[in-house]
Amino acid sequence: MDLTKPYPTPTPETEPFWQGLRNERVLLQKCDDCGTWIFYPRSNCSNCLSTNLSWREVSGEGTLYTFTVTRQATAPHFVDEVPQLIAMIDLDEGVRLTSTLIADETTKISIGAKVIPEFDHINEEVTLLRYRLA
Amino acid sequence: MILEGRAAIVGYQEYPHIRKFSGKRKFTLGQWADLTRLSLEDAGLEARDVNGLVCTEIRETVSFTPATIVEYLGQPVNFAERVDLGGASPVGMVWRAAAAIELGLADVVVCALPGQPIPSNPNPGPVDPRRFFQSSSVNWGSPQAEFEIPYGNLAQNCGYAMIAQRYAAEYDYDPTAMAKLVVDQRRSSAVNPNAVFYEKPVTVDDVLNSRLIADPLRMLEIVMPVAGGAAVIVASEDVAKRCKHRPAWIKGFGEHLTMKTPTFAEDLVHSPVGPASAKAFEMAGVERGEIDACQIYDCYTITVLLTLEDAGFCGKGEGMEFIRTHDLSCFGDFPVNSGGGQLGMGQAAGSGGMTQVIEGARQIMGRAEKRQLSRCDSVYVSGTGGIMSEQAALILQGD
Numbered sequence: 443m444d445l446t447k448p449y450p451t452p453t454p455e456t457e458p459f460w461q462g463l464r465n466e467r468v469l470l471q472k473c474d475d476c477g478t479w480i481f482y483p484r485s486n487c488s489n490c491l492s493t494n495l496s497w498r499e500v501s502g503e504g505t506l507y508t509f510t511v512t513r514q515a516t517a518p519h520f521v522d523e524v525p526q527l528i529a530m531i532d533l534d535e536g537v538r539l540t541s542t543l544i545a546d547e548t549t550k551i552s553i554g555a556k557v558i559p560e561f562d563h564i565n566e567e568v569t570l571l572r573y574r575l576a
Numbered sequence: 577m578i579l580e581g582r583a584a585i586v587g588y589q590e591y592p593h594i595r596k597f598s599g600k601r602k603f604t605l606g607q608w609a610d611l612t613r614l615s616l617e618d619a620g621l622e623a624r625d626v627n628g629l630v631c632t633e634i635r636e637t638v639s640f641t642p643a644t645i646v647e648y649l650g651q652p653v654n655f656a657e658r659v660d661l662g663g664a665s666p667v668g669m670v671w672r673a674a675a676a677i678e679l680g681l682a683d684v685v686v687c688a689l690p691g692q693p694i695p696s697n698p699n700p701g702p703v704d705p706r707r708f709f710q711s712s713s714v715n716w717g718s719p720q721a722e723f724e725i726p727y728g729n730l731a732q733n734c735g736y737a738m739i740a741q742r743y744a745a746e747y748d749y750d751p752t753a754m755a756k757l758v759v760d761q762r763r764s765s766a767v768n769p770n771a772v773f774y775e776k777p778v779t780v781d782d783v784l785n786s787r788l789i790a791d792p793l794r795m796l797e798i799v800m801p802v803a804g805g806a807a808v809i810v811a812s813e814d815v816a817k818r819c820k821h822r823p824a825w826i827k828g829f830g831e832h833l834t835m836k837t838p839t840f841a842e843d844l845v846h847s848p849v850g851p852a853s854a855k856a857f858e859m860a861g862v863e864r865g866e867i868d869a870c871q872i873y874d875c876y877t878i879t880v881l882l883t884l885e886d887a888g889f890c891g892k893g894e895g896m897e898f899i900r901t902h903d904l905s906c907f908g909d910f911p912v913n914s915g916g917g918q919l920g921m922g923q924a925a926g927s928g929g930m931t932q933v934i935e936g937a938r939q940i941m942g943r944a945e946k947r948q949l950s951r952c953d954s955v956y957v958s959g960t961g962g963i964m965s966e967q968a969a970l971i972l973q974g975d
Contacts, residue, residue: 444705448714450722482723508745508844510737510790512728517708520728528727528734530839540729540839553745570726 445519449568456483458497463569466561468502470535471495481537502559502571504533509543509551531557531573544574551575579859582813583674584823585937585972587619590806590930593772593922597693597803604634605648607690611807612649619809620820621684628655628682630669632926635694655682662711662961663873664831665689666806666929667968671829673810683815688807691924711962712837724837732875733798735838735963737790740878742844744792747893751792753900754877755783757912758796758919760904761874765916767906767946772802772922797877797919804924806934824937824955828862828971830855838963849958849967850886856956857888860971864888868952869939870910871932873960873967874917883958884912887969906947914939914947929959933970940974 452460459482462469471480473487474494486493509529515521516528527543544560545551556576563569589611602610608631616622629645637644642656655676661668666689673685712720712730724730743749762778765771778796786795816823832848832855835841857864864887872883881895889910890898906914915921915935918928936955938944957970 448709448721448725450726451716452722453717456722482719508738508742510734510741512734512737512790513788514790516728516731516734519705519708523728526728526734528729528738530738538839540724540727540837542727553742568726572727 447519449564455485459483460569462499463561463571464563468500468559468571469497470500470533470537472498479535479537481533481539500533500535502533503576504531504557506543506551506553506555506557507532507538508553529573539571541571541573544572549575579828580678581825581827581860581973583677583810584813584816584825585670585808585933586811586816586819586821586823587615587621587809588807588934588937589614589618590770590934591692591804591924592770593802593804593924595772595800595802595922601693601695603636603694604690605636605645607692607805608634608645608688609649611688611690611805612686615686615688615807615809618820619811620818621809621811621815623649623651625684625815626651626653626686628653628673628676628685630657630659630673630685630687632659632665632669632689634690653682655685661959661966661968663875663929664959664961664966664968665926666933667829667957667959667970668831670808670810670826670933670970671831671968674826674829677810677812683812685810686807687810689805689927689930691805691927692803720837724839729837729839732963733790733793736876736878737793739838739844739882739964740792743878743882746845748896749792750896750900751784752780753896754797754881755780757877757880757899757904758783760908761913761917761920763905763907764914764947765920768915768921771916771920772800773916773920793876793878799875799918799923799928802922802924804922804927806924806927806930808930808933808937821941821943822974824940824972824974826970827973828856828858828860829969830859831968833966835965836962838965841965845882847882847886847964847967849883849960849964849969852967853887853956853958853969856969856971860973862954862971862973867954867956869914869936869949869955870912871914871936871955871957872912872917873929873932873958874913874919875923875928875960877919879960879964880912882964887956887958906949911949914944914949932957932959936970936972940972
């Protein structure tokens with residue numbers, strides 16, 4: 443059975459975000475009409491549905507909103523990553539995203555902790571945005 | 577327009593929940609027909625009385641589901657709907673049936689959810705590894721495919737675990753209280769012959785010593801998959817009068833959806849069941865204190881905790897204390913999931929949430945045998961789909 447890791451396939455709407463990660467930059471959309479920061483990338487503002495959105499570079503830094511440590515893989519594709527440290531990160535701009543924390547098992551992890559981005563270059567096409575405690 | 581509350585659950589069928597199904601396998605369509613037959617018989621109605629149906633997905637087709645079922649049953653209908661709300665579907669199906677009846681579209685609506693294995697396909701084809709992503713869509717362009725699945729945030733366990741972890745960071749989180757919730761529900765399933773855990777109570781230590789799955793959730797705080805399946809008949813007042821049982825009138829309902837993936841919840845510890853329940857209570861004109869039994873969707877312990885708080889049975893952050901100070905079993909002062917819930921009965925795939933609906937109707941009808949509450953006139957029922965992302969509530973009452 444093919445258990446290749448399920449890496450993302452960018453779309454015309456999301457390509458700038460993934461291109462940014464390849465260059466170790468975090469890009470977010472911001473609504474030109476209402477000023478809302480938007481994640482994940484999309485065609486219309488998630489607050490006012492405007493189509494006037496532009497890409498802005500941000501630090502990618504944020505705080506840990508919540509996390510879990512999985513003791514069994516969430517899918518067979520992730521068996522080699524158990525225990526998975528799956529996390530939700532609140533970026534300083536106010537948007538939230540899913541990521542994984544890079545930490546060893548002895549590290550004390552607290553919700554609310556400051557976190558910083560780590561660019562995980564999987565291959566030429568894919569870079570994932572992971573996090574470390576600051 | 578105001579709901580009259582003149583549609584009722586008048587009959588039901590619930591297949592026994594069993595770990596390993598060894599009976600005769602039927603297609604989903606066949607199970608639909610059989611559940612319809614048995615629940616009509618329970619109500620005292622006949623096949624030709626049916627003129628409405630509400631379904632969810634079936635295995636034999638990806639689209640045109642209601643028409644396919646209508647054709648198989650041989651019963652034309654005036655109202656048909658396919659509901660797609662995951663675990664909230666059963667509650668969503670029942671209120672849609674009631675609304676259609678009140679509007680005069682139909683007067684006998686069957687809502688069925690097959691949950692037994694179908695016959696083995698002699699030409700199965702290769703196993704699609706995408707099936708492991710379960711309810712997370714890996715289709716190109718799906719937000720989950722790009723922003724959740726690559727990080728391993730998929731399926732249910734890790735999402736609910738992250739809700740519990742966030743709750744713990746904001747409020748009192750007491751693993752012993754969560755274990756007690758399981759113990760209380762398992763006391764109820766111990767006297768429910770339809771439950772997978774019939775005559776199998778557990779202790780707090782059993783729960784706390786069960787395997788950790790995703791911090792802080794342990795094995796016994798998570799539903800066990802079983803074979804099952806269930807159906808209810810919703811009927812008009814005129815029909816209800818000639819049925820066999822005390823009707824469970826559908827007096828109020830509400831529904832609220834906020835996201836697909838919990839990452840995009842504005843606040844993970846205030847769940848959509850709050851607004852859904854507020855609407856249901858308001859519509860029914862019923863106070864929390866008038867409720868005799870709660871049937872709360874319980875895929876995980878944390879789901880019950882948040883529902884008790886968000887539906888208003890206790891204050892925010894007071895759920896653990898509430899669980900510590902009440903006996904939630906069918907013998908107790910505040911019955912929650914008097915049949916054992918899904919934690920005690922097992923979860924029969926998509927029909928899981930019907931466990932809660934049927935136990936609510938059963939208690940009002942006075943048919944719960946060893947676990948029958950001495951008084952049960954008003955019941956609160958909740959349904960939860962996704963990862964507390966789509967939720968619905970019902971108020972059922974007896975005359």
